[in-house]
Amino acid sequence: MRLSRYFMPTLRDAPADAQIVSHRLMLRAGLVRQEAAGIYAWLPLGLRVLRKIEQIVREEMDRAGAVEILMPTLQLADLWRESGRYDDYGEEMLRIKDRHERDLLYGPTAEEVVTDIFRSYVRSYKDLPKNLYNIQWKFRDERRPRFGVMRGREFLMKDAYSFDVDEAGARASYNRMFLAYLNTFARMELQAIPVRADTGPIGGDLSHEFIILAETGESEVFAHRDLVEMGAPGPDIDWFGDLQPLVDQRTRLYAASDEMHDQARFEAEAPPEKRMTARGIEVGHIFYFGEKYSKPMKAVIAGSDGVERPAQMGSYGVGVSRLVAAIIEASHDDAGIIWPESVAPYGVGIINLRPGDAAVDAACERAYAALTTAGKEPLLDDRDERPGAKFASLDLVGLPWQLIIGPKGLAEGNVELKRRATGERQAMPLEAALKVIAP
């Protein structure tokens, strides 16, 4: 993409009401624009990051055997009356009447809809397990939306729902999601810690939150250091084999957020040198809740014995739009964002220090063509701007590499290659720089 034809409206200063660093940087780098309280438009650069995160989440869901569907944003109130949640949900639910005075709502989550879909088509244990997920906009009418897309009202969520014939099956489904989440966050270069969670208003027996480490995070997390260092299981595990050992290996080590923290247990279970306390941000939440929806909504499954029983369900959420902000909280410096390669909106920024200079233009075009062919998605700053402004805006938007091409360097046969994460700059011939970026 050439900046002269793009739309990347960076700002010198963030609005004063942007309190946290990710919110400030998202506004300054032109990733989003607030349209109403807690409601954002995604500008080109922000949308590209959102889509890359979405795609990683999708690939890891698919790998773990989940099947993608797409549920509508608006839902029938009657379905929520069936589950009994319509009156309980409170003011966070955006209630709507259509022109015929029918009660609709903007889905804050989709247990009811997916249970309705499931019961319409699936009857037999032979068709299980099933895990249906979707990545769709949701709405929660927060009383005080703030922190940008971190706590917005309209937000993009991946929500998956598993259906099994018995508890053992449901636990296997839960384990697949538990491990898929670790892989998902690892691909975004995030350190994610699964902590046991309160099952809260959704109810049920078993639940974990996934908290990624970020110095500026909203909550505190306490964990055994071995858990943090253990990392993700990787994609090549046997997803339909016995995953319990891999899950146990992680859940037997102490990990808790402030809500559930028990200092005495922490000290009993982790020796001092293994006790880690850090700030973090919740980016995922998984639940096993059994028959909570399937029973009132009569989503029943005939077992191998011919007897019908309510399906055993779980649900699994990832805050996709929230992750954009969470990654920034985990990876930035004073100059701006530092995107991990896997979610960077473009792989490399090419800075043309003197547009109009034939040699510089030609070198930029050669770099642009070569990097495009190599799949590195270059963003070429061909604007008529001061070099200082170009450096500042590329640091701000945080692409992994900067390739700086100017007349002085070229006269010596060199361009300059800068790694955004480290700030390291090195002069070298263009061809050598291209080999570093796209080996």
Add this chain to the structure above:
Amino acid sequence: MRLSRYFMPTLRDAPADAQIVSHRLMLRAGLVRQEAAGIYAWLPLGLRVLRKIEQIVREEMDRAGAVEILMPTLQLADLWRESGRYDDYGEEMLRIKDRHERDLLYGPTAEEVVTDIFRSYVRSYKDLPKNLYNIQWKFRDERRPRFGVMRGREFLMKDAYSFDVDEAGARASYNRMFLAYLNTFARMELQAIPVRADTGPIGGDLSHEFIILAETGESEVFAHRDLVEMGAPGPDIDWFGDLQPLVDQRTRLYAASDEMHDQARFEAEAPPEKRMTARGIEVGHIFYFGEKYSKPMKAVIAGSDGVERPAQMGSYGVGVSRLVAAIIEASHDDAGIIWPESVAPYGVGIINLRPGDAAVDAACERAYAALTTAGKEPLLDDRDERPGAKFASLDLVGLPWQLIIGPKGLAEGNVELKRRATGERQAMPLEAALKVIAP
């Protein structure tokens, strides 16, 4: 994908209230499920088609220089009060109050939001032209939603908005979209006819609808045969050069839908053998409307003379979810859907005629692996079902190829390869069949 792990709930019969063939086939093939009047969930197969159509639309927009953003589904009523449309829009607009009694609405279109984004950042003619598009769910509260996703209430639309400093620039932007639309529909193997359109409630001077030919289409279209045969300009035109000749070549030939048809002019402008009358479906609509929104909303641009003038705008819509139905209307037979390759949910269905037979299973796995590697996205029917049911469901869901593998054929060293569009079947060795599908 293996059907044993998939979710493809085909139905023997469509509900009686599904009146048009695409609606019946979408329900029977398990592409969508109605969740409320005019509100659909997209099941796995339907979602894959929707995403492929969306991606073609995206690629052709990008090629023509438009830049993707994403606007929220909910919008502030106040913006629509600025443009003067809030009170005019009528009952099709879904009006919503949030918990603080602020007026929101579910966007039926996004001229106001995009104009607001534009005016917040862009001030100078140097930054133009700009064309911002998004592919987002919209809502129009139709009094009588029907025909499935063809006339739904919650629907996926691509809407692009161009901003130029003067009318000549705006016409160039219009021309890019005009030609990009022809390329877009051509990639879906649709015959699209641009017809001059009434500018209607959006207002303005210049407008075309794009109607794709389908025997079961909703409206009648009258066109000079040369226009139909001229086809799309292809991707390799100079998008920022003078496109007027390519547009004129097409707009000087007679084309009208029933609304705007003038039989006398038709007969004057086309000799009898060149007069084509056919059924069609509107899938796109483009407008040039000048200052209609930029003036009341004060989206002004400083020209090279330093004088500020309202930006010249156009808008350009494609019904993305509607296209799923429109393609089916244009391409089906008594047995089911016939997907064009570019939007087919999977490229080839592999029918295992006897799961459990070691030789058949092995051949199916070999085919599955080879076709996956070749990027042909195979769908393997490994279910324990009668062959007849497997044939019927693959015909119904309409993948371009069927690869039929059974014990009898294998004993003779053959599999059977069927082309869905023609029904042609041919016995040949597996390796030969793989070469035909993935040359």
